[in-house]
Amino acid sequence: MTRSDRLSLAHLWVAILAFGAASAMAFMQALSRASLDLPWRSAKMYYLSVTAHGVLMALVFTTFFIMAFGYVVVSRTLDQEPTGLNLAWTGFWVALAGTAMAAFAILTGRATVLYTFYPPLQAHPLFYIGLTLVIVGSWCWGVVMLLSYRTWRRARPDRPAPLAMHGMIATVLVWFIATIGVATEVLVQLIPWSLGWTKTVDPVLARMLFWYFGHPLVYFWLLPAYVIWYTVLPRHVGGKLFSDPLARLVFALFIIFSTPVGFHHQFMDPGVSAGWKLLHTFLTFAILFPSFITAFTVTASLEVAGRTQGATGLLDWIGKLPWRDPLFSSVALSMILFAVGGIGGAINASFGMNAVVHNTAFIQGHFHLTVGSAVALTFMGAAYWLVPRLSGRELELGLLARVQPYLWFIGMMLFSFSNHITGLMGMPRRIYDASYGGSTVAAAWRGLTGVSALGGVFLFASALFFMLVMIGTGLAGKRTAAAPIEWAEPLHPVAPGRTVFDRYWLWTGVAVALVLIAYAYPLWIHLQMPRFGSPGFKPF
Amino acid sequence: MNVPLYEKIWMWAAGVLIVAFLTTIAVGVAGSALQPPSHVETIDPATVWSDARFAKRGVTVDEHGATVVLIAMMFAYQPAEIHVPANRPVTFRITSADVTHGFEIVGTNGNTMVVPGYVSQFTTTFRTPGEYLIVCNEYCGLSHHLMSAKLIVEGGAQP
Numbered sequence: 001m002t003r004s005d006r007l008s009l010a011h012l013w014v015a016i017l018a019f020g021a022a023s024a025m026a027f028m029q030a031l032s033r034a035s036l037d038l039p040w041r042s043a044k045m046y047y048l049s050v051t052a053h054g055v056l057m058a059l060v061f062t063t064f065f066i067m068a069f070g071y072v073v074v075s076r077t078l079d080q081e082p083t084g085l086n087l088a089w090t091g092f093w094v095a096l097a098g099t100a101m102a103a104f105a106i107l108t109g110r111a112t113v114l115y116t117f118y119p120p121l122q123a124h125p126l127f128y129i130g131l132t133l134v135i136v137g138s139w140c141w142g143v144v145m146l147l148s149y150r151t152w153r154r155a156r157p158d159r160p161a162p163l164a165m166h167g168m169i170a171t172v173l174v175w176f177i178a179t180i181g182v183a184t185e186v187l188v189q190l191i192p193w194s195l196g197w198t199k200t201v202d203p204v205l206a207r208m209l210f211w212y213f214g215h216p217l218v219y220f221w222l223l224p225a226y227v228i229w230y231t232v233l234p235r236h237v238g239g240k241l242f243s244d245p246l247a248r249l250v251f252a253l254f255i256i257f258s259t260p261v262g263f264h265h266q267f268m269d270p271g272v273s274a275g276w277k278l279l280h281t282f283l284t285f286a287i288l289f290p291s292f293i294t295a296f297t298v299t300a301s302l303e304v305a306g307r308t309q310g311a312t313g314l315l316d317w318i319g320k321l322p323w324r325d326p327l328f329s330s331v332a333l334s335m336i337l338f339a340v341g342g343i344g345g346a347i348n349a350s351f352g353m354n355a356v357v358h359n360t361a362f363i364q365g366h367f368h369l370t371v372g373s374a375v376a377l378t379f380m381g382a383a384y385w386l387v388p389r390l391s392g393r394e395l396e397l398g399l400l401a402r403v404q405p406y407l408w409f410i411g412m413m414l415f416s417f418s419n420h421i422t423g424l425m426g427m428p429r430r431i432y433d434a435s436y437g438g439s440t441v442a443a444a445w446r447g448l449t450g451v452s453a454l455g456g457v458f459l460f461a462s463a464l465f466f467m468l469v470m471i472g473t474g475l476a477g478k479r480t481a482a483a484p485i486e487w488a489e490p491l492h493p494v495a496p497g498r499t500v501f502d503r504y505w506l507w508t509g510v511a512v513a514l515v516l517i518a519y520a521y522p523l524w525i526h527l528q529m530p531r532f533g534s535p536g537f538k539p540f
Numbered sequence: 541m542n543v544p545l546y547e548k549i550w551m552w553a554a555g556v557l558i559v560a561f562l563t564t565i566a567v568g569v570a571g572s573a574l575q576p577p578s579h580v581e582t583i584d585p586a587t588v589w590s591d592a593r594f595a596k597r598g599v600t601v602d603e604h605g606a607t608v609v610l611i612a613m614m615f616a617y618q619p620a621e622i623h624v625p626a627n628r629p630v631t632f633r634i635t636s637a638d639v640t641h642g643f644e645i646v647g648t649n650g651n652t653m654v655v656p657g658y659v660s661q662f663t664t665t666f667r668t669p670g671e672y673l674i675v676c677n678e679y680c681g682l683s684h685h686l687m688s689a690k691l692i693v694e695g696g697a698q699p
Binding site for chain 1: 541542543544546547550551554555557558561562564565568569574575576577578579580581582583584585586614638639640642644646647649650651652653654655656657658659660661672673675676677678679680681682683684685686688
């Protein structure tokens with residue numbers, strides 16, 4: 001095993017174990033919402049586990065998986081070890097230590113503030129410091145990724161970045177720009193306040209800084225999934241990438257449009273004027289465009305694969321695709337769920353219309369299709385493909401792996417659709433119990449919370465299958481010569497030289513300019529207002 | 541950049557769809573003054589109970605409509621029951637005495653965050669008389685799911 005693969009595998013295992021723990025918590029939450037009285041059910045456990053589920057899934061599972069995949073892309077597309085292996089391992093241990101600190105604070109009931117940790121809910125300082133270390137660890141990774149690219153480019157000044165690396169560079173740039181917001185919030189506002197050095201914080205300022213980070217965080221998750229869709233999937237199913245330059249354009253557009261959109265999470269906030277919310281609405285819709293291109297290009301690449309295998313009719317290429325292969329079925333099913341989730345996202349972003357769905361179960365229904373399916377299901381499928389290739393062990397329990405993506409799909413349909421509907425009926429998200437003292441309005445949600453809980457059962461079974469396959473493979477998989485990791489070739493030959501898409505300073509510059517337009521002035525105005533801070537509260 | 545014809549058509553269609561979405565929003569903003577609650581007004585959260593703007597809570601009805609003044613706190617709204625007239629504009633003014641809360645009138649588009657240090661304000665008109673459930677939709681502590689209130693919309697122009 002190469003040093004780089006050992007690094008990737010270490011990250012992957014943290015991601016997989018975090019996923020397993022978070023899934024078990026989710027199962028409990030889905031049952032609780034349906035008012036199923038389990039022996040260990042309590043409000044304290046529920047909100048604690050919602051916090052742990054959010055942090056483990058949204059920050060730990062995703063970040064460690066993305067770091068692992070980034071190193072795979074460096075070693076297998078640039079054909080070199082990551083530049084700065086020591087820094088990479090430092091990042092790993094720092095992020096792991098941060099995870100342990102945050103987990104300690106959460107599991108001992110000192111940080112039941114949910115993964116959005118809105119002040120003036122105040123967590124134990126270890127929670128904030130732990131999360132900061134996770135981010136610092138990911139910054140080490142980002143630096144290693146960029147240094148590796150620089151090493152490669154210096155030896156080949158005329159070559160464009162391999163497409164997968166291009167996508168990962170975009171991911172790193174989005175991440176660096178985005179994390180400035182949450183780092184400012186946590187370092188300037190929350191840590192001094194939780195340590196008692198400052199008495200109060202401004203909660204709306206904290207929300208602005210959080211959502212400056214919180215929406216591009218979504219693209220930090222999504223872009224590596226897109227890299228897998230564009231550069232791994234077509235080759236894996238025997239086809240070619242339909243359009244290389246458009247894929248490059250997509251990643252470049254994400255660099256510039258990911259961040260200046262955060263106010264669409266604050267439509268219902270006081271203290272932020274409607275004009276700025278409207279500007280962010282327009283920018284939010286701009287970012288639908290690269291995802292529309294992705295839907296076409298990836299589907300067309302799959303059609304190429306089906307036709308290469310002899311399909312001639314209008315739709316029979318779909319049947320030629322390897323639906324029993326867990327990487328393919330995971331990605332294909334995640335794309336179907338993401339199409340629905342994307343349209344739901346357009347609804348959420350629709351300015352005034354957001355009032356109907358804001359903070360209702362519609363939102364959790366929505367993001368379990370996007371991060372919970374497009375991203376998580378793709379990452380699970382990719383784990384089936386990656387772990388054997390990195391560890392040199394055969395995948396164990398292949399039948400479970402084959403069934404697992406379909407279970408996830410069914411579970412997510414039940415969970416997500418029922419939550420979309422109860423959300424439209426007004427049921428809030430993140431509630432321990434949905435009965436509201438026997439209110440007749442709340443009684444109407446009852447059947448659908450049962451459907452949601454049934455979805456939770458399917459999802460938990462799916463997660464359990466995934467964990468069994470992974471742990472079985474890691475501990476008992478038959479040792480074998482690892483299959484190569486291969487990347488998709490473009491259908492049409494690509495001009496050899498570097499293009500505008502390789503000019504990362506340019507894209508970063510445009511991104512920073514847009515961020516300044518969308519955020520600098522409203523933040524400045526905000527800081528001019530007479531504002532009153534709030535002391536901390538710990539109602540948990 | 542050489543883009544295949546079908547993909548070109550798709551990209552144009554996607555662009556048209558996005559412009560159509562934005563047009564519907566722009567029409568709502570320009571035509572019906574439809575916008576999310578975005579009132580900008582600050583208040584000292586330590587003194588909300590004695591602040592002149594929130595010292596007298598409840599409903600005031602005049603010839604233009606009604607104004608409802610509320611304080612949200614862990615884990616209730618004060619007052620917990622509100623009566624307003626149907627078919628008249630009702631303006632809600634809400635602030636928080638402690639953490640961040642939500643204020644959602646189930647089955648309507650009445651929805652706002654309630655953030656300490658700020659005054660939330662929005663105006664809406666209820667067409668259908670009856671009893672409505674108000675819920676907190678932002679996690680505010682271990683009894684968050686119990687935080688609710690009652691809104692009664694009373695029929696006719698005269699309450």
